[in-house]
Amino acid sequence: MAKGRQNSETSDFEAVLRGAGLRITRQRRVILAILAEGGDHPDALALFRRAARQDPTISLSTVYRTMKVLEEKGAIQRHTFEGGPARFEHVDSQHHDHLIDLDTGAVIEFRSDRIERLQEEIAKELGYEIVSHRLELYGRRRKD
Amino acid sequence: MAKGRQNSETSDFEAVLRGAGLRITRQRRVILAILAEGGDHPDALALFRRAARQDPTISLSTVYRTMKVLEEKGAIQRHTFEGGPARFEHVDSQHHDHLIDLDTGAVIEFRSDRIERLQEEIAKELGYEIVSHRLELYGRRRKD
DNA sequence: GCTTTATTGCAAATAATTTGCATTTCCAAA
DNA sequence: TTTGGAAATGCAAATTATTTGCAATAAAGC
Numbered sequence: 612m613a614k615g616r617q618n619s620e621t622s623d624f625e626a627v628l629r630g631a632g633l634r635i636t637r638q639r640r641v642i643l644a645i646l647a648e649g650g651d652h653p654d655a656l657a658l659f660r661r662a663a664r665q666d667p668t669i670s671l672s673t674v675y676r677t678m679k680v681l682e683e684k685g686a687i688q689r690h691t692f693e694g695g696p697a698r699f700e701h702v703d704s705q706h707h708d709h710l711i712d713l714d715t716g717a718v719i720e721f722r723s724d725r726i727e728r729l730q731e732e733i734a735k736e737l738g739y740e741i742v743s744h745r746l747e748l749y750g751r752r753r754k755d
Numbered sequence: 756m757a758k759g760r761q762n763s764e765t766s767d768f769e770a771v772l773r774g775a776g777l778r779i780t781r782q783r784r785v786i787l788a789i790l791a792e793g794g795d796h797p798d799a800l801a802l803f804r805r806a807a808r809q810d811p812t813i814s815l816s817t818v819y820r821t822m823k824v825l826e827e828k829g830a831i832q833r834h835t836f837e838g839g840p841a842r843f844e845h846v847d848s849q850h851h852d853h854l855i856d857l858d859t860g861a862v863i864e865f866r867s868d869r870i871e872r873l874q875e876e877i878a879k880e881l882g883y884e885i886v887s888h889r890l891e892l893y894g895r896r897r898k899d
Numbered sequence: 900g901c902t903t904t905a906t907t908g909c910a911a912a913t914a915a916t917t918t919g920c921a922t923t924t925c926c927a928a929a
Numbered sequence: 930t931t932t933g934g935a936a937a938t939g940c941a942a943a944t945t946a947t948t949t950g951c952a953a954t955a956a957a958g959c
Contacts (some may be wrong), residue, residue, distance in 0.1 A: 634905055634956050641818040641845055655946080668906045673949060688874075691835065696946060710878065713886055721885060729870050730892060734854065737865060743855055745837075746890045750883040778936060799916080814939045817900050819916060821937095840915060 623647070623703065627686045636671045638662070642677050646687060650720045652698040692718075692747060708746040766792070767847065769832045782806070782813045786821050790831060796842040796862045836862075836891060852890040 624643040625635050645653070653661070659674045669734045679698055681687040691697045693710055698718075707722040726746065734741045768787040769779050785806045788892040789797070792811075797805070822843055827829040835841045836855050843869045869888065878885045 632883060632905095636906065638907075639892075653899070663834050668908080672909080672948080673907060676831075676906080679948090687868045689859045693835070693887075710881055712775075712883070718872060719881060719883075719889055721881060723877055726870055727871050728865055729873070731889075733865055733867055734892055734894055737854055737863060738896060738931070739854060739856070739863075739892070741894045743837075744890070746888070747873075748878055748883070748885050748888045750878055750885040750888075753879075753884045780937060782938075812939080816917080816940080817938060823917090834933095843906070 624681070627681070627684050631684055633680065638666060638673050639677055641669065642666045642674060643681075646681075646699065649701050651704070652690060652700050654696040654698045656696070657741055658699065659751045690745075693749065708748075710748040710750060713749055713751050768825070768830055768845075769830070771825070771828050777824065777827050782810060782817050783821055785809045785813065787817060789827075789845065790845045793845050796834060796844050798840040798842045800840070802843065834889075838891065852892075854892040854894060857893055857895050 622649060624642075628635055628639070642658060644665075644742065645658060645661050655671065655674050655678065658678075659669065659671045662669045662674065666736070678687065678697075681691050685701060688702050689697050690700065692711065705722070706727075707720040708726075710719040710721060711717070712719065730741065730744055730745045730746075768791060772779055772783070786802060788809075789802060789805050794825045799815065799822065800819050802808050802822075803813065806813045806818065821890070822831065822833065822841075826833050832842075832844050833841050834844065834853065836853070850871075851864040852870075854860070854863040854865060856863065857866060874888055874890075875885060
């Protein structure tokens with residue numbers, strides 16, 4: 612594990628932007644702060660609504676544009692779970708996969724080195740090099 | 756490899772439809788025949804174009820509607836790979852996952868019982884019951 | 900402070916998919 | 930084998946998620 616803290620500061624994001632020669636605007640700061648809190652995986656609209664509470668001038672386009680930039684810079688990840696809009700997540704911890712609660716929509720993170728390794732093996736056998744991958748489990752709480 | 760037949764007949768589909776009290780129309784027959792050939796994972800538009808060659812009266816809506824019905828009946832699977840429209844696949848063989856060639860868009864099927872088992876374990880640990888899941892590897896051919 | 904250029908908001912455009920409705924067609928029963 | 934009623938179709942318009950053009954605004958280095 613390379614990172615000791617569970618949720619990094621907005622300044623991490625700012626560093627990313629600065630490093631890419633991009634500007635740190637008022638609206639970006641607001642959006643980034645929300646993402647930096649972490650904890651959940653909001654979609655663009657949710658992000659927009661939360662941001663609007665802090666800065667009513669913000670627009671949905673800006674949210675989308677900011678997500679695109681941050682994704683390109685590798686600072687966030689975009690997930691498109693089944694049958695829904697894209698949802699975004701701050702990338703600070705190590706890679707993980709997701710279990711989506713079908714009843715609540717909640718996203719639970721997990722990680723399995725064994726699965727990671729198996730994936731590599733499989734790709735290799737097929738003559739491929741993995742660029743990215745996604746593993747999503749959709750399920751419901753077992754009430755037994 | 757655990758697959759016995761490589762492509763089932765259209766009549767399998769017809770059985771599904773009949774069994775559900777649904778009608779077998781000219782356009783459905785055409786669409787189903789295309790899917791039954793198997794071999795690839797066409798999206799709605801591709802399906803529509805191929806179908807239109809055999810029956811020019813067919814409409815894109817009908818393709819979408821047919822996909823929805825068949826999906827509900829469990830006769831096909833809908834995949835939404837990263838950044839693209841949904842693609843459909845005839846369900847005749849056993850479950851498998853997908854490796855998407857990022858350069859060609861080709862879809863390679865694979866399956867790993869070990870991964871399947873690990874997924875179950877993980878869900879159980881988290882207190883969940885898996886309803887469905889998806890595992891997709893995105894990669895490029897290794898040219899070493 | 901001033902200037903340059905990235906960024907913004909807004910509205911309009913796109914892409915994928917769904918839906919309302921009038922019309923056609925399937926198919927089971929007569 | 931005709932027929933009646935429900936299911937399915939085609940078309941166009943509606944939705945949903947996201948992107949884009951453009952004129953106005955605002956960061957940031959000087």
